[in-house]
Amino acid sequence: MDDREQQPARRFTLPDAEKERRLQDVRARLHVDGPPPPAERGGGWLLPALFWTALIGLGTLGASYWLANSKGDTTFQVVADGSLELRMGRGGHYEVSGAVGSVPIQFLVDTGASVTAIPRHLGERIGIRECPAIGFDLSAGNEPGCCRKESFRTANGTAEACVARVPSLRFGPFEVRNASVAVMPGIGDQALLGMNVLKHFSLVQEGRRLTVSPAMVLR
Template identity: 35%
Template sequence: MITRNRVPGSPEAETRRIGRSLGLLAVLAFLALGWVSFDAAIERREDPNRNLVIAPGASELVLKRNRAGHYLLPGLINGQPVRFLLDTGATQVSVPAHLGPVLGLQPGAPASVMTANGSVTVRQTRIDQLVVGPFELRNVGSHLNPGMRSDEVLLGMSVLRHLEFIQRGDTLTLRVPGA
């Protein structure tokens, strides 16, 4: 049997090295594509309403429940984008205190509120403009909550009391009563 001497740096060795490098790059590209697809699928399950499209003149908002049973949706506070979590158990809109300066919210009088985690001292504030889907509210009662670590804003009854709710399966429709 005849074997060839493989000389490092020869054209054949260089071709094999390039081939292995391209193969490795292809595997890495395949893994990256799989990771991006998997990450997007998880995000769709966690926040199915993140890319809501509101038709001009719409009078209702249709939301899908996430896999944890919550309704999350994008919105605006004083023109700044936020992510709302609908919370019918919250009396007011509860804003994580660390978001207050970014959203242009001024801390007011302290108040004690009961949360799922117990009593918390919050600072009262007013939201000049709150937009959720096709709905815009002004001068909304809210508070800055120092106990909230996430960036999600709890959309409480100070907003939700102005809307009608219709829940069917995993879908929640919000509309102005009588519309």
């Protein structure tokens, strides 16, 4: 019998270094090239940031447009021919700044009112006083006349007020002299520009704009 057959069988073993080399080689063959996972991509935040920036910008523009048209941009403009252009404001109304006497006031254009109305505190401030029961109005031409009591129908029923003459009433670029005004309680801080003043002007509405032009010159 051969001496080699009498020796015990030896197990096939590799050095540790060779094992590690072969393991790394297997791992390299199993690697699949492809795009890195989303978390590892450089600049992955850029597109979402641009999207939200654009969305916020559009929202800001939309809010500005809504505020200007729904809540009322009531600035007025005097055009080349001397006409006044008003922009529709809140609730579909037109507003214009002006003054009664020398006191500034904001007017609401009210074509349904026969007489221009001012709040009571404004009447007191410019010196309007109640007329005597018997007698004549002895007020000078450059000061308000006395106020005669009258009753007015309003949306809330009948209201007691009084009517007086004012030397000057202004709105926009226009002035009306010796206009009658109703001094009324309960109308807040805003005055109503009624038809006794507006009848002297031409009113043309187009869309959300109202053009006021002088129809005659008052002296």
